[in-house]
Amino acid sequence: MTPLIECTDVTKRFGDFTALSRLDLTVPQGVVYGYLGPNGAGKSTTIRMLMGLSRPTSGRVRVLGEDPADAGVRSRIGYLPGELRLDERLTIAQTLTSWGRLRGLSDTSYRDELVQRFGVDPARKVRGLSTGNRRKVGLIGAFMARPELLILDEPTNGLDPLMQQVFLEAVEEARGRGQSVLLSSHILSEVERVADLVAVLQGGRLAAAGPTRELRRGAAQRFHVTFADGADVPLVSLAALEGASAVERRLPESQEVSLAWTGSPDPLLRLLAEHRIATLTAPEPDLEDAFLEFYQPDAPDGRTSTGAGA
């Protein structure tokens, strides 16, 4: 089956500046795809190309199997731009009706349900709406026609936690119906909850891409160890282990040590077994840990230097 989005070796330059470099990206049917990266990484640049709003300098972009410069393709996508421009003179209802007309939407029951769930008053004028309420209108517009592909640029910007929840439910419903959703976000915990696949952009290059579960599995695992009162705290031996990084005592004289670990924990557990331990905890690594590894400023391989020195 043709992927809904396929970018092959895509580069985008603005003058001398390369905003995106040799991007390969594939979004299959029926998945939620998280598009992550720090400010200026190139997320919006990618999304604008997917929507045919700008052209790649080189490489090939296909959306729904077509060139996105084709207006017919665009009208099949539920799109939420990073900066949504609305006609200030209209009410919310008029705005949604005009978008619906453009899409040939005849059954408005899902639209009306979304209006309820997002808690917007359709009679209100767009002028004077808060950022969050504008975002809600944009989201309802993107979801209401149940398009096969949704492309959402920072969709939860300005939404309160309750509305973020409503949004995530709409995303899960869309996936349940076989629609695909590409969403860019800085809110990693939310992407982690909902995305099947993620890509991490850094400085216009893909730093990682793959199933969320695998990325999380590859993340450094944090361990917190409390050595028994009076027992040795083997900081130097811990820091010398190959999988260890950021080995730190909680407080200068404390028996508590935290460290990050990559790879099988066997060598760590063997070393710890030689010592008297009061507690050992290892929280589930999250995407934030995995993600932040990609842009430690002074550690290109993602490892932080060890804090062992005491």
Ligand SMILES: Nc1ncnc2c1ncn2[C@@H]1O[C@H](COP(=O)(O)OP(=O)(O)OP(=O)(O)O)[C@@H](O)[C@H]1O
């Ligand atoms: N039209 C343009 N002309 C020149 N440079 C641009 C243009 N559009 C984007 N850029 C630059 O390209 C880089 C990527 O920008 P982009 O907006 O895609 O990043 P982003 O990942 O979406 O970041 P943010 O989360 O801050 O929106 C930035 O350095 C930006 O300044």
